Amino acid sequence: MTAQLASTSAPVAHAAMLDFCGDVLQIESPGDDMAAFREALLAHFPHSDAIIAREPIRVPHLFVSDMDSTMIGQECIDELADYAGLKEKIAEITERAMQGELDFESALRERVGLLEGLEESAITRCLQERISPNEGARVLVETLKTRGCRTVLVTGGFHHFADVVAEQLGFERVVGNRLEVADSKLTGGLVGGITDSSTKKSVLEEELGILGDNAVSMAAGDGANDIPMLEASTYGIAYRAKPKARSAANGWVDRGDLTSLLKLLEIPEKDWVA
Incomplete structure (x- = not known):
C-alpha cells in the first residue's frame, strides 16, 4: 500500500498499530488525495472496518x-409481511429500494398498502419472534x-x-x-x-x-x-x-x-x- 501511494498526492507518512488495540492499524498521510488513499486501502484491505478522515x-x-x-x-416490514403471507413480494421491493433502484416514498407506500387488514397484534408477535x-x-x-x-x-x-x-x-x-x-x-x-x-x-x-x-x-x-x-x-x-x-x-x-x-x-x- 505504501508503494502504491508513494507516487500520488497521498503518500504514507506513518503507519502503526494502536497501542491499546492490536487489530487497528492507524495510517497517516500528509497528502490530500482521498480517492487514491481509499483505493489503496480497499486494494490491500478489501474486507475491513475503517474510517477515513x-x-x-x-x-x-x-x-x-x-x-x-x-x-x-x-428489515421490519419484510418480517411483518410474513405474517400476511407476503414476505417474498415485499422483500423484493425493499431490496430494490435499498439499492436505490426505486423511489423510496412510492416503494414504502406500496409495501404498506399491501399490509392492509393485517392485525396490529402481528407487530407485537413480529417484535418478539423476529427482531433482534x-x-x-x-x-x-x-x-x-x-x-x-x-x-x-x-x-x-x-x-x-x-x-x-x-x-x-x-x-x-x-x-x-x-x-x-x-x-x-x-x-x-x-x-x-x-x-x-x-x-x-x-x-x-x-x-x-x-x-x-x-x-x-x-x-x-x-x-x-x-x-x-x-x-x-x-x-x-x-x-x-x-x-x-x-x-x-x-x-x-x-x-x-x-x-x-x-x-x-x-x-x-x-x-x-x-
Whole structure:
C-alpha cells in the first residue's frame, strides 16, 4: 500500500498499530488525495472496518443511525409481511429500494398498502419472534453516551418497531414513520409525513445546529436512503452496506460487529459499557 501511494498526492507518512488495540492499524498521510488513499486501502484491505478522515479521529458529539439492517439484523416490514403471507413480494421491493433502484416514498407506500387488514397484534408477535439487535449495538450506543454523545435513531421504518428498539439499545430520540391503525388492523396507510432520505439528513443537521458549529457527527446506515445522511456527517459509516451507500461513506464496517466503531474511535475495550 505504501508503494502504491508513494507516487500520488497521498503518500504514507506513518503507519502503526494502536497501542491499546492490536487489530487497528492507524495510517497517516500528509497528502490530500482521498480517492487514491481509499483505493489503496480497499486494494490491500478489501474486507475491513475503517474510517477515513482529514482530521484526527475524535469521539462524536452526535450519533445518528438507521435501524433496519444497521442497528437490527432484519428489515421490519419484510418480517411483518410474513405474517400476511407476503414476505417474498415485499422483500423484493425493499431490496430494490435499498439499492436505490426505486423511489423510496412510492416503494414504502406500496409495501404498506399491501399490509392492509393485517392485525396490529402481528407487530407485537413480529417484535418478539423476529427482531433482534445486531451484535454490539447496545454497547456502541451506551458507550458513546458515556462520552457525552447524543444518540438518535432515524428510520424509514415504523415507530411501532423503532420505539421498542430504541428503548432496548438506549437511543435518546426516535424519528420514523407511523402506520395507520383502525379497529386493531393496519389500514394500509401512514399517518403524517414520510421519514425518507431528506428527513434523515435534516435530523442530523437539526441536532448539529443545537450542538454547535464544532460538533463532530457520526452516522450509520446500509442503504441508498441513508446516503445524504452519511455524506453530511463527519464520519459516515456504511454498515455491511449496499454498494451505493458504501461508496458514499467515508467509513465502513464489513468485517466486525458494531463495536468495531468503538475501536476505530480509539475507545479502549475496558471503557465499553455492556
